[in-house]
Amino acid sequence: MNLDELNAIACKMVAPGKGILAADESTGTIQKRFDKIGVENTEDNRRDYRELLFRTDNAMKNHIGGVILFDETIRQKAKDGTPLVQLIEAAGSVPGIKVDKGAVPLAGAPNETITEGLDGLRGRFVEYHKLGARFAKWRGVYEIADGKPSHNAVHANAHALARYAALAQENGIVPIVEPELLMDGDHDIDRCEMVTEWILKEVFQELYFADVKLEGIILKPNMVVPGMKCPRQNSVEEVAERTIKVLKRCVPGAVPGIAFLSGGQSDEDATAHLSAMNAIGGLPWALTFSYGRALQAAPQKAWSGKGENVAAGQKAFAHRALMNSQASLGKWTKANESAA
Numbered sequence: 001m002n003l004d005e006l007n008a009i010a011c012k013m014v015a016p017g018k019g020i021l022a023a024d025e026s027t028g029t030i031q032k033r034f035d036k037i038g039v040e041n042t043e044d045n046r047r048d049y050r051e052l053l054f055r056t057d058n059a060m061k062n063h064i065g066g067v068i069l070f071d072e073t074i075r076q077k078a079k080d081g082t083p084l085v086q087l088i089e090a091a092g093s094v095p096g097i098k099v100d101k102g103a104v105p106l107a108g109a110p111n112e113t114i115t116e117g118l119d120g121l122r123g124r125f126v127e128y129h130k131l132g133a134r135f136a137k138w139r140g141v142y143e144i145a146d147g148k149p150s151h152n153a154v155h156a157n158a159h160a161l162a163r164y165a166a167l168a169q170e171n172g173i174v175p176i177v178e179p180e181l182l183m184d185g186d187h188d189i190d191r192c193e194m195v196t197e198w199i200l201k202e203v204f205q206e207l208y209f210a211d212v213k214l215e216g217i218i219l220k221p222n223m224v225v226p227g228m229k230c231p232r233q234n235s236v237e238e239v240a241e242r243t244i245k246v247l248k249r250c251v252p253g254a255v256p257g258i259a260f261l262s263g264g265q266s267d268e269d270a271t272a273h274l275s276a277m278n279a280i281g282g283l284p285w286a287l288t289f290s291y292g293r294a295l296q297a298a299p300q301k302a303w304s305g306k307g308e309n310v311a312a313g314q315k316a317f318a319h320r321a322l323m324n325s326q327a328s329l330g331k332w333t334k335a336n337e338s339a340a
């Protein structure tokens with residue numbers, strides 16, 4: 001492992017004004033997205049859709065520092081035969097790969113999950129590196145409810161994240177460490193703050209035990225927000241302040257970048273929250289986006305699987321990428337949405 005190289009990759013992914021496009025939906029997850037727009041979930045349609053994104057030149061070159069891919073996509077070629085990975089590299093962006101195999105029930109913790117995929121992971125990293133991946137993603141999932149998350153779930157997922165991260169670094173790949181506390185539920189922002197802090201403390205403890213070098217990772221956390229069904233929804237400023245408070249308590253300054261998931265927030269909320277956090281300023285890490293839904297819902301709708309809508313889809317993607325780029329610099333305003 002060469003830590004300088006890992007650090008350089010991580011810094012490139014979160015360079016000023018840039019963030020990450022999470023386009024790593026599994027075949028099952030993209031099915032849910034395609035169902036919404038009436039598109040059949042075929043290999044060709046998945047390829048056409050992702051090609052549309054990766055050929056959105058302006059957005060890719062100026063605002064997208066890295067793209068997270070699914071196993072199928074990292075092996076796929078564009079219609080003209082160019083590997084999709086090459087489209088990403090040609091735009092100056094870093095290709096990455098989702099390596100976890102999803103969340104399964106955790107024994108001893110009813111209705112909680114542990115993320116699988118560690119068996120054989122060293123060999124898979126070797127192959128993915130050959131295919132062009134220079135970073136990876138692993139997502140641990142936690143939920144707030146009565147008695148949840150349990151210590152068992154918090155600890156087991158942190159341990160798995162750390163084992164994954166150490167294996168990634170061993171193979172010259174920057175690990176995105178993603179502990180996601182879901183927004184489901186009616187809990188208030190205090191509870192989210194407390195549990196997010198607990199999860200992050202546990203994750204960084206396990207990363208330390210596993211000898212993961214913090215200069216060569218990217219953290220992908222949830223923001224501190226109330227549950228979606230909570231009657232009291234907090235202001236943008238409150239969410240920004242709470243999130244920064246927790247991150248400052250938990251994330252060492254050695255970490256080059258923090259790139260949030262959008263987690264079901266509206267497109268505009270995800271952008272507004274990120275901008276408000278960056279407007280606070282004086283942060284030791286780059287603070288940016290690694291959005292799936294909040295970058296892609298608009299282009300998916302505009303495209304709707306029709307060849308004649310490719311330009312409209314690209315325009316919608318470029319717009320969200322620009323808005324989030326501005327947010328990563330703390331310079332987004334609501335007026336920019338309509339001005340663009």
Ligand code: 13P
Nearest residue numbers: 022261262263291292293
């Ligand atoms: P969302 O932004 O849609 O939450 O997706 C990000 C992601 O990569 C989840 O693992």
